[in-house]
Amino acid sequence: MxxxxxxxxxxxxxxxxxxxxxxxxxxxxxxxxxxxxxxxxxxxxxxxxxIPQPAAQPAQPERQSMNHIASPDSTDRGIEAAIVAAGKTAPRVTPADIEANIESWWYFTAAEGAEGAAQAGTPHSEQPPVGAASPLRLLTFCVLVLKNGFTVTGESACASPENYDRDIGRRIARENAINKVWPLMGYALREKLHAARVEV
Known part of the structure; x- marks a missing residue:
């Protein structure tokens, strides 16, 4: 035209x-x-x-998933192994020291503790009866008695009753109790090292 x-x-x-x-x-x-x-x-x-089509982009290499990379072992024994591998030999508290300092341990749920208190004579006015579906049955305690008689406690609770497992609850409660022993023994070791330096 x-x-x-x-x-x-x-x-x-x-x-x-x-x-x-x-x-x-x-x-x-x-x-x-x-x-x-x-x-x-x-x-x-x-x-x-x-309209010009955009140029074909070169295929991007598939990104490697981080799932195949092992996370560092953050357990007490894993950290100890890393310290040994690094060649650290100065005095320190080890998982073996923690275990050796435990005289005995006790497990019970909050419901069992309440029921035991009731059997021991605690009046209902101070403590109501524990029902079959009471949340107290989901709370697990671990009491560690140390060599010197000192006690520490650890707890474990789950939000859903369906997830409750006695053995898992006890294991978590014990780990939480042991976590409270570390600073106590760390302080005791530091006091010992400090006293040795002062004497010198």
Whole structure:
């Protein structure tokens, strides 16, 4: 089509319909209308061009999952193994020292403690009876008696009764109790080292 020719309203409508048909083909379009001095004439330009597709991106290498990387062993024995591997030989408290300092240990749930108190004569006015579905049955205690007679406690509780497991509860309660022994024995060792330096 010669853009210098005047077009009629019908031709303009045909052009508009053509553009609509081209839209699904992802063609870009621009229409410029410039009025001429004569009343019935106009300059119309229609540009159609392919929209360039983005260049294909090179395949990205699959990211390695962090799941295959072993986390450092943060248990007491794992940390001790790391200390030994690092060649540290200065005096320190070890997991073996902790275990050697435990004279005895006791496990019970809060419900068992309450029931034992009731059997020992605690009046109901001070302690209500423990129901079969009482949350006290989900709370586990571990009492560690140390060599010098000092006691520490650890607790374990679960939010959902369905998740309660006696053995798991006892293990967690014991770990929590042992965590309280570390600072006690660390302090005692530091006092011993300090006293030795003062004497020198």
């Amino acid at each position: 010669n853009l210098q020719d005047a077009i009629t309203a019908r031709e303009l409508e045909i052009l508009r319909l053509t553009v609509q048909r081209l839209r699904p083909v992802k063609l870009g379009a621009a229409i410029v209308v410039t009025h001429r001095p004569k009343p019935r004439t106009a300059l119309v330009g229609f540009l159609a061009f392919d």
